[in-house]
Amino acid sequence: MKIINIVFWIGCVLIGMASFRPSLPDNGPYVSPSVSADTVKIDAETGLINDPNLMMVKSQCTACHSSKLILQHRFTRAGWLERIRWMQKYHKLWDLGESEKVVLDYLEKHYGPQSGEAKAAFRRAPLKKIQWYKLD
Numbered sequence: 001m002k003i004i005n006i007v008f009w010i011g012c013v014l015i016g017m018a019s020f021r022p023s024l025p026d027n028g029p030y031v032s033p034s035v036s037a038d039t040v041k042i043d044a045e046t047g048l049i050n051d052p053n054l055m056m057v058k059s060q061c062t063a064c065h066s067s068k069l070i071l072q073h074r075f076t077r078a079g080w081l082e083r084i085r086w087m088q089k090y091h092k093l094w095d096l097g098e099s100e101k102v103v104l105d106y107l108e109k110h111y112g113p114q115s116g117e118a119k120a121a122f123r124r125a126p127l128k129k130i131q132w133y134k135l136d
């Protein structure tokens, strides 16, 4: 077999391999869906708990950094306000105006130290009535 034939067939195989792509289903435009973990609705885009105030929190609080900075913390309302003031002082966070209350309502409700819905997404409550026993 001539060298030109070998080159030709290798070329055919390579082109064939390159043009074979499994077709992916077209799911249409991306809309941020909600996935449900037990009773807590989590926003798939940010991982934050879904709630009517979430849109405001997303627009005010995820422009500079990931929502993970919210997810990693639990503060009281005063604690969250303190963080906001801190970002305003040192990190060019703007005046939230009337949306400050909406954002704080949301953060206090879902990301407070004891907020009900966040518990499921964060940690379990401390165990009560532990029965200790001696190992032999």
Ligand code: HEC
Pocket: 060, 061, 062, 063, 064, 065, 069, 070, 073, 083, 084, 087, 091, 092, 093, 094, 103
């Ligand atoms: C203008 C930009 C900007 C916006 C908007 C912003 N932040 Fe921040 N935020 C920062 C910067 C910068 C840091 C420091 C990041 C670091 O330490 O790596 C930060 C840190 C944080 C932290 C961590 C604080 C700590 O003690 O470590 C939290 C929590 C937080 N932001 C929450 C929020 C919330 C809630 C909002 C919405 C009200 C918000 N951020 C909006 C800039 C911003």
